Amino acid sequence: MAGKVWSYITSKLKSEGALHFTLIDPDPFKVTPDVASEMASLAEKAGSDAIMIGGSTAFGIIDEAVKAISDVVEVPTILFPGGVSGVSKYADAIFFMSLFNSMNPYHIVGAQALAAANIRLSNLEPIPMAYLIVAPGKTAAWVGDAKPFPRDKPKLPAAYAMAAEMFGFRLVYLEAGSGAEGGGVPPEMISTVSQFIEIPVITGGGLNDVASVRRAVGAGASIVVQGTYVERHILNDRGEGLREIVRGLKEAGASRVR
Ligand code: 1GP
Secondary structure, eight states: OOOHHHHHHHHHHHHHSOEEEEEEOOOSSSSOHHHHHHHHHHHHHTTOOEEEEOOSSOOSOHHHHHHHHHHHOOSOEEEOOSSGGGOOTTSSEEEEEEETTBSSHIIIIIHHHHHHHHHHHSSOEEEEEEEEEBTTOHHHHHHTTBOOBOTTOTHHHHHHHHHHHHHTOSEEEEEOOTTOSSSSSOHHHHHHHHHHOSSOEEEESSOOSHHHHHHHHHHTOSEEEESHHHHHHHHHHTTHHHHHHHHHHHHHHHTTOO
16 A cells, blocks of 8 residues: 555656755764754755655764654655664555675665554555665675665666565665765666656666756656755755755756656
């Protein structure tokens, strides 16, 4: 049964062609709950379509951060857990992720099984998502024991993406790793993967300007995630830069709506 957040995502994708998600990775020193909520509020005002909360290393203040963010935004809050400690009952939904190209079954289904009862007992809406890590992969690859896909081998993630679709996953996430150098997942890889599947492709990692975001959408990504860019700029420019990026993304998305 599709829940509210999934309906929001699919209906917005239908009308706008592409969506922008802001990733906030809370920590007790820099991105405190206050900072996280201010960042989220500015991101929403700049036009971002949802706030993702989490990261590979959860530093124990996830509940406080999610509560603070949910208090100030109307757009959905979606958990992006790096492990069992990334679950909070205060979010609207959770990307129920399987790290398909991990070498360790714990990251493919073990952590998910350990978290499943808590998620079932909460009101969190699980959104099944296959998580594919592309080189360099950064912290996510290290923590998740991944064998990152070489950047010049698009058929490898395409094969995994088709398997994800056949398993019934609703989204495929192509992850270059937070702070990745090189402009994100190569557009040729995004387009090859998109050609082989019907479910939406979401991508992130190293997308730090409007050009790379537009390129990702042009190549076939339905959802673009930005974390580092927002963390670096949004408190200083009050969302001005993000507004430009979202405008560029929506323009690129509009050409896909028919
Ligand atoms: C990381 O894809 C996300 O999981 C976002 O990456 O921090 O580089 O934007 P950035």
